[in-house]
Amino acid sequence: MRIPCPHCGERGFQEFAYYGDAGPKRPAHGGDTGEDVWFDYVYLRDNPAGPHEELWYHAAGCRTWLVVTRNTLTHEVAGARPARDVALERSAAP
Amino acid sequence: MNVAGRIVAREANGRSSAATLPTQPFRLAAGGLVDRSRTLAFTFDGKRYAGHPGDTLAAALLANGVRLVGRSFKYHRPRGILSAGVEEPNALAELRSGARREPNTRMTTAELYDGLQAASQNRFPSLAFDLRAVNSLLSPLLVTGFYYKTFMWPSSFWEKVYEPLIRRAAGLGRAATGADPDHYEKSTTFCDLLVIGAGPAGLAAALAAGRSGARVIVCEEDFLLGGRALADRRRVEGRPAASWVTEAEAELESLPEVRIFRRTAVFGAYDGGTYAALERVADHLPVPPAHQPRQRLWRIVAQRAVLAAGAIERPLVFGGNDRPGVMLAGAVRSYLNRFGVAPGSRAAVFSNNDDAVRTVADLAAAGVPVSAYIDPRPQIPAAVRQVAERAGARVLTGAVVQRAVGWEKLLYVRVANDTGQEFVVNCDLLAISGGWSPTVHLTSHAGGRPQWREDIAAFVPGTPPPGMTVIGAAAGDLALADGLAAGARAGAQAARDCGFSVADAPVPFADAESTVIAPLWRVRNATGKAFVDFQNDVTATDIRIAEQEGFRSVEHLKRYTTLGMATDQGKTANINGLALMAEYTARSIAETGTTRFRPPTTSVAIAAFAGQHRGREFRPTRLPPTHAWAQELGADFVETGEWLRAQQFSRPGEPDWLATVSREVNAVRNGVGFCDVSTLGKIDIQGADAAEFLDRVYANLFSTLPVGRARYGLMLREDGLVMDDGTTSRLGETHYAMTTTTANAARVLQHLALCREWLWPSLDVQIVPVTEQWAQLSIAGPKARAVLQAIVDPAFDLSNQAFPFMAAGAGTVCGGVAARLFRISFSGELAYELAVPARFGDALARRLMQVGNDFGITPYGTEALGVMRIEKGHPAGPELNGQTTAGDIGLGRLLSKKKDFIGRAMAARPGLTDPNRPTLVGLRPLDRAARLRAGAHFLPRDAAATAANDQGHMTSVAFSPTLGHWIGLGLLARGPQRLGEVVRAHDPVRDGDVLVEVTSPVFVDPQGVRLHV
């Protein structure tokens, strides 16, 4: 599998560390979030067949976290963006 | 002749080799692509033979009239050479000797070199006289599933009796016992088009793409390019096919962007256009040339791929079809035309298709008489009949070979036709063809399912991986002209896809042919064993039994009968096997389906996968800045993760490591010592929100830490368990220097990056790993300040008032070398950690030895460090094991109530706050002379040793020179409430039981007085 790192170019997946689904939103820092919500965030994951946004860390490259869109059925990688950009976009969204 | 060859010759007979080499009675007078001007000497089972450059071992053996080359796996039946390529199931040899001995090498692909030593496998005591052929007489015991049936009871017999018996009887060669003396390497490369297979179709594709300027890589498993064009007497563009190949090869060589990888098998297709290939750089030489690897593993990243891997001929299934002398029809043509060898002296040909009659013609042309052409089809095309008759062969249609008769060599075959007539055909060579199976394996690695095509009786590729085009015989287009045309088209298209413009060029043309086939999956009234999988000795009867016993899916069939599970992965067997299963279950072959193919398509040595990563080079070795200095002092070293650290600095006369370590500990406790702690992870954290960031990632507060001070920090995971700990100092209002444990340095960095970029992207903070940039030495002991005083520059005030316990600051040492100084202590003594730029680390160690000489300064290693941290009850790796909470290791008070932090919510779960959880305590043996063992489990004093009574375990132990006895740390249920209690430390694996007393984990200076002097 090849991942197009926005900083380093296309690289083999062996250079990256997989973290997991980029979907779950972490309960707000300092908030009074219930245990069930935390449990969901820490442990529960969907297992979709098809396109999946997920976090990869370019450990043997620029050491940046990326949000990679990968098809779980075909391993086709549709793209990769810096995780920070995605996070800022999401936090700006209503 | 090279040196190795001469040595072999002398050993063999003490005389010069050339004069005494035997003649090659089955070498044809002319023809073939071998270099007849040179003769190579080789041995097979100790006997000397001659061959020529360009031969495979199989070709050379056939040239010498050697037909019996091995014994079969289960029945020890005599076996000969079946094929002329990678699909060979029978002709496996051990090549070379000593540490280079390699079993299961296919004689049909092993390239002959001068001095080659080969030995047959699976025979005892000799190939011709094999005592275990008695297995053949016992064969009712060895029917399919025999592993599961015969050796069932009693189960205690399995290990001691059955398994050794089976292994001895059914070995597949012997692995070398010495370490492989050769080296292997791995390499990655990129191209626009990868052409897999350099037969006519692949060459046409490479030419079409290469001419456009595209970067093309051509991989060919064989040592010659050309594929079937070398084996068949065909014409391309009006020239002999082999001449066309030579010209194509020359043109490809002339194109600067084209690379040809010979002896290179592409064995795996992976996602994103990534392919794995094995280049046998030096397998065709006695030993690799200087500085050359034996093999090279390639990772090839290609925008486009053309799969032109050809097809593999199938055997026919009839009685005795495994007799030496029964050979695939295409292989017979290879030996005749490519190697100039007659694989027999009187032949017959048995085929169900129009292609194999070429073998009749080629045999006749080479002067080998052909007794009969036997074809099960009632009617055959006139052209086929004509070719056979012109070659002098008797044509038997509607006829099958029922049985091949002979033992170590074929004597004759029994033929029956559809009118009930029976014939005996004398021959020592029976060429067989059941049709051709496209080599679809690589198309299936990414999930593609091969599709059955009834019209050509073959599986063709389903959906190949993205970017791959399959052409020629691999796509089911067996005709040469079709392959050439498809190659030219696919090569041009691939180049266009990669942005190159392709000029129109004529498609190479070839003579027409017929490849019509009428499937014959087994001969119905065959007598004797009819083999489907030659290498694993699976017969048609075995498949019938599997069906009767309910193992009907192809995956079950495979595992129950072991069909296709040998080193050849059933390349000649699989299709016949599943066709028979289809017949027995009255399903179509399409319905029966095929097993999935997975990489590698061919056997690859583990050494090739390991490449350079062997022994000391298994992974990178990181050396602390003082390594060379420690080496000069004769330190012992220990691997801690990737790091090689000084373990202890033994001195002459010290009886053992314990004496050394105890001396080092005593030196620190009573004088001064120093230790390289550069391996701790160091992370520089800066930014307006640095304090806020640390408050979020640490369980305790850091925003309140004054500038110039250090603090112990505890980090949790999101699930509330402890992730790591370390000391973090505030060097400025917006500048912190964090340390992590050695083991978790990379993990913590990755975690902090995730927090910064993903969880809280709006925080203004930067993090940079600086582990490699700073050499950090711990200087510890009551005299540490005096030693340090001698090297810090005057501006540094080291007095206890100016630089108290947990102070941190920057300054210079040794006359202007930038330094950071931290008054932190792992040993419990007055201690400093002094950091200088890494390049000064070695010099700093030497300077400390000088200035500390008067104080008796003593370098110490990781062992003494560990002893002192256990004496002080500091949790480390064995306690921070990924399963402990802050409370478990006695640090529950650090969980801040004033702020939120990672892991706070989940750490509050009842299971993690259960007061009965095993918690950190100290332990000392009741009998002070007793030794403690880490890993021992705690039991109530008089309780039985059962899991139900388990109350925790001993995590760390050390002999404490300060106390004069063994001490331990452990996690004990409700431990802190049980101080003074005596429990059993139960270690059934080693010493049994020791009674231990529960104590505070801090054994030395519990008030911490020494830290503050």
Ligand SMILES: [Zn+2]
């Ligand atoms: Zn990158």
